[in-house]
Amino acid sequence: METWSLLETFSNFDIKKNEPLSAHTNTRVGGPADYAFWPTSLDELRQVVRYAKANEIPVTVLGNASNLIIGDQGLTGVVIFLTKLNQITVQGTELRAEAGAMIIDLAQFAQTKALSGLEWAAGIPGSVGGAVYMNAGAYGGQVDGWLKTAEVLTTDGEIKTLTNDDLDFSYRYSSVQTTGDILIAASFSLQNGNATEILAQMEDFNERRASRQPLEFPSCGSVFKRPTGFFAGRLIMDAGLQGYMVGGAQVSIKHAGFIVNRGQASGADYIAVIKHVQAVVRDKFDVNLEPEVRILGE
Ligand SMILES: Cc1cc2nc3c(=O)[nH]c(=O)nc-3n(C[C@H](O)[C@H](O)[C@H](O)COP(=O)(O)OP(=O)(O)OC[C@H]3O[C@@H](n4cnc5c(N)ncnc54)[C@H](O)[C@@H]3O)c2cc1C
Structure with a gap:
């Protein structure tokens, strides 16, 4: 049971409850945030951060959500979008x-x-x-x-x-x-x-x-970091993984380093594709692919 309420404490701030994060992520994937907050000034941001700290509320700051996979259960606490602080x-x-x-x-x-x-x-x-x-x-x-x-x-x-x-x-x-x-x-x-x-x-x-790049589909850009001495996309291509799909998440046919949302992908679909790609590449080439994208929530 939550004992705090951001909405009541900061009634004049731009705060929404149970905000679906899929509406904001570039992958179009992600469950709800308990609270989403768009500060319009540094002072507002500071007030909410201090309140969150005092009340032990988890804080996640997002920019344009273009390098993220957010789990289907969403994020607890307050998710802060800084898009209005843009001078x-x-x-x-x-x-x-x-x-x-x-x-x-x-x-x-x-x-x-x-x-x-x-x-x-x-x-x-x-x-x-x-x-x-x-x-x-x-x-x-x-x-x-x-x-x-x-x-x-x-x-x-x-x-x-x-x-x-x-x-x-x-x-x-x-x-x-x-x-x-x-x-x-x-x-x-x-x-x-x-x-x-x-x-x-x-x-x-x-x-x-x-x-x-498959800019025609939602994605989070290159999913994996470049492993020393290799290119992630090349390894994934050589492993024959292009087109591999779980649910709506697919290894792009245009650029093997991208995983695109072909329609109704979930966070779980994305994670399943990532795990499969890592396992096959490890198996075939003995290379560990480390995600570049940030994976947040369950
Ligand atoms: C089509 C496409 C092409 C891309 N091409 C490239 C490329 O060429 N090169 C490249 O490097 N990346 C690329 N990316 C990935 C991505 O755009 C970059 O990593 C970008 O810098 C992420 O910025 P963001 O605001 O979207 O961050 P988000 O995805 O919102 O957040 C990424 C991480 O940063 C943290 N964060 C964001 N803002 C703040 C803040 N103000 N304070 C503290 N933490 C913060 C978040 O908590 C999260 O952990 C691409 C992505 C896509 C979809």
């Missing part, structure tokens, strides 16, 4: 974005200011917070190459500025994955460039993406 500002060659801004919008904004450095991000469908959390990257670029500082709200409700070094970046990893801090903004140091050339580069990357 982007520029000073000289430095861009600052709130965590809920889309990294695609940031790349496009940089292009309009003739700032080069984020072209690789032009097709990544995540938020700035999610991109920093995951140290997202593509086509030879990655967050850690351009990020100067990140502002976080700690689990104690304090605001701190972290440097690039503090974030301890490595492949698809940042220290926030360990500390549990909430990313609230990030600043990137870019370089002066030529707006036409930047745009051409972004368009080229996006054409390559559209020709190779």
Whole structure:
């Protein structure tokens, strides 16, 4: 029995009860959140985080939910969506974005200011917070190459500025994955460039993406990390797993590294496909595929 009520305590905040997460995830999979909260200011976010800590309510922060598989039972506690905290500002060659801004919008904004450095991000469908959390990257670029500082709200409700070094970046990893801090903004140091050339580069990357990735179906992008010395997609293809399907979740025929939702996939379908792919690849090639996507809830 819950002894707290977010709805009553924060009656003027944008909070919903029993919110189906499948409506928000890029896979279209996921059960309900006890509560979903869209802060419109840092102060609102802070108040709810402090209340959650005092009442031992689990908190999950999501960006654009593009790198997630959420279980069919959903998530307990409060799920915080930062999409309304999305301001982007520029000073000289430095861009600052709130965590809920889309990294695609940031790349496009940089292009309009003739700032080069984020072209690789032009097709990544995540938020700035999610991109920093995951140290997202593509086509030879990655967050850690351009990020100067990140502002976080700690689990104690304090605001701190972290440097690039503090974030301890490595492949698809940042220290926030360990500390549990909430990313609230990030600043990137870019370089002066030529707006036409930047745009051409972004368009080229996006054409390559559209020709190779199954963007016509819901997915969470590349499911597995690149194992040292191999490509996950190549191993899965060579194992003959393309098209393998459980329920509505299918190893993409267009790009073996993706698992697409062909209609009514459940979280359990996704997990079953992941486990099967891992087992077959281990068996055939003696390689462990580690998920890149975050798997949350049961
Ligand atoms: C079609 C497609 C193509 C993709 N291509 C790429 C690619 O080229 N390169 C790449 O790296 N990724 C790619 N991805 C994966 C995904 O878009 C990135 O990982 C992205 O950075 C995730 O951002 P998000 O806001 O969607 O994060 P979410 O999926 O919402 O969250 C991911 C994790 O970050 C945490 N998180 C999110 N925001 C915050 C925050 N503000 N504070 C603390 N924790 C937070 C969440 O709790 C979760 O654990 C692709 C995905 C799709 C669907």
